Amino acid sequence: MECGNSVSRIAATAVLLTLLAAGMQALADEQLVLIVSAGSTIAQLDSLEVRKLFLGLTVTQDGNRLRPVLNETDARVKEIFLQNIVSMSDITYDRSLLRLTLIQGQRQPTAYRDIALLLQAVAADPNAVSYVWAKDVAHDSRIRILRVLWYD
């Protein structure tokens, strides 16, 4: 009888852990994270610095100018970026980048539509900053997560 109870407890724990792991995975799937290269010296960036960076203004750390990399690999990422990071509509964001180009000759951020190329570009540039789904970089040793920008 006691042996049967132990088996039940072990089975229940195993089921619970499986569910928890699945839940964690699901949670990680719904996190948008700010990333830099694993070899980068970039420390934390607050919300205003992230907004400045992706609006084309100058943001530096240790004298190095940070380079924003836009993730256009899927529509959902773009939607979250516009709503939560730059707080602008698509057309307003595009016009504000164009405006800065016209006023100061600021170069527009590079945009990637292929996640592998985006990660490769960030990994290769110690001053690059981008944002991706957490699941896309969960096991990528070339990339360091700075912080969670958004989660569901």
Add this chain to the structure above:
Amino acid sequence: MPHLSVRIPLLCVALSLLCANPALGQHDHSAGEFEVFVAAEAFHGSGHAPRDDADPWIDADVVLGVTEHKLRVFGEFFAAPGESDLERFQVGFEFVPETVLWLGRFHQPASAWNTEHHHGQYLQTDITRPYIERWEDEQGIIPQHITGALLESRQSVGGDGAIQLSGGIGAAPALTNLSMEPVSLIHSNPGRHGLSVTGRLAYLPEYVGASSVGLLFGHDDLDASYALALPALHSSHANLTVYGAYIDWTVGRWRVVGADYYVDVALDRTARHESFMSGYLQVERQMPRRLTVFSRLEDSARMQESRYVALFDHEDGNLEISLRRQALGVRWDYARRQAVTLELSHIVSLQQQSNQVRAQWSAAIP
């Protein structure tokens, strides 16, 4: 005076299709040092209405920007039928973030309109620009292109706000045969160029926002020793001092852009200075389906009495000095980086009154 031609709509359709080609947006990544702003325009005016703003039927504005560490190089080349010029060419050094010292030819910072829109027609909601903000080659009466040094700085104040300071010093345009000739980097330079000192102090409620309100100042020593300018002015110099205030404010779907300038003109051999005022107020409202409606009122005082202003009034009727204007229009951003705009306006000039209608296609490439 109609200015309509079958080539305009045909060209617009061709360019529009080219810009909207989905293949252009399917690269794995995109970025570039170049932006090209293009526009094509059709115009019709009542009576003997001249083309007023001298808008070419098609134009292209190519902007090049390179940033390498703290060094910046920036150029703007404008091309239209009968006109091409390197409008701006600046080499800058960014001492600290958002504080840049530029050397080269730049747009003077005391213009509320031109420092925002420059020659990029696509980023301007309406088609025409206020008369007081016109370029030198459009019978503009305030110098706009200066060659020298420009310092620009934006610094945080309070919580989210910022103060923006811009100051320029350099060579002003010369007064030649009834127009101003800025220093050209690629063409010849007739006339003598005096000193120009211009500046702007602005408050931005949001460091990263587009809204601002501020004060403007400019002083230009215009040398008028050239040919026809001297007898017309009865003076070998015109010292222009400009004081202004402006607002460019966006709240939700509304935007208000306004400026008022007081211009003092000191001439040789006259005991009293001339002075006149000119200002405008434009209101824009974003509507559903990417439509924007806009309206602008322009007014002036004592411009018709100024000998300096009369210097720019050509008798050939191709351009005219506007004293007042009411404009109304609608813009439709029908595709990414493409828009069509219709503008109706009533103009009271030194010579006459006229009604005008304009239609424009504008785009930014890529």
